[in-house]
């Protein structure tokens with residue numbers, strides 16, 4: 336006699352805030368199949384958006400690392416950071432507002448079992464938006480700085496690291512909930 340034991344799916348991120356019971360759609364579309372041609376036409380836009388966010392975050396952290404390691408002078412650090420920062424922050428605010436205003440409410444309506452999971456993602460957006468606000472304030476101070484300011488660069492470095500940590504966990508958790516919904520509908 337065969338017994339059907341449901342598979343236990345775990346969130347992909349080590350620090351995930353998701354409960355395994357919210358990953359029931361991974362029975363039908365596990366992460367290994369997200370880029371399968373049968374699904375990629377529905378899943379890849381969202382995943383590509385997230386990968387561009389990670390790239391912009393990575394470039395900012397590389398610029399900051401280079402300055403901290405004395406591989407980049409102040410003038411170049413300042414101009415590169417200012418150019419990269421405003422685009423990164425603008426994209427993220429736009430991204431969060433579309434998710435909060437359009438996508439997440441629709442997903443919760445269609446999958447009420449995921450309500451608590453989407454509440455975590457919504458809360459992440461608030462935390463991220465506060466961290467982005469602090470980052471933007473430091474960006475403004477950087478714009479106004481006429482002399483090299485190591486303390487400001489240290490603050491920016493720390494704030495960027497904080498946003499990077501938040502983003503990495505949030506994007507992974509969001510994909511764990513959202514990508515199977517997109518792929519299976």
Ligand SMILES: [Fe+2]
Nearest residue numbers: 431434460509
């Ligand atoms: Fe998000």
Ligand SMILES: [Fe+2]
Nearest residue numbers: 385430434509
């Ligand atoms: Fe997102």
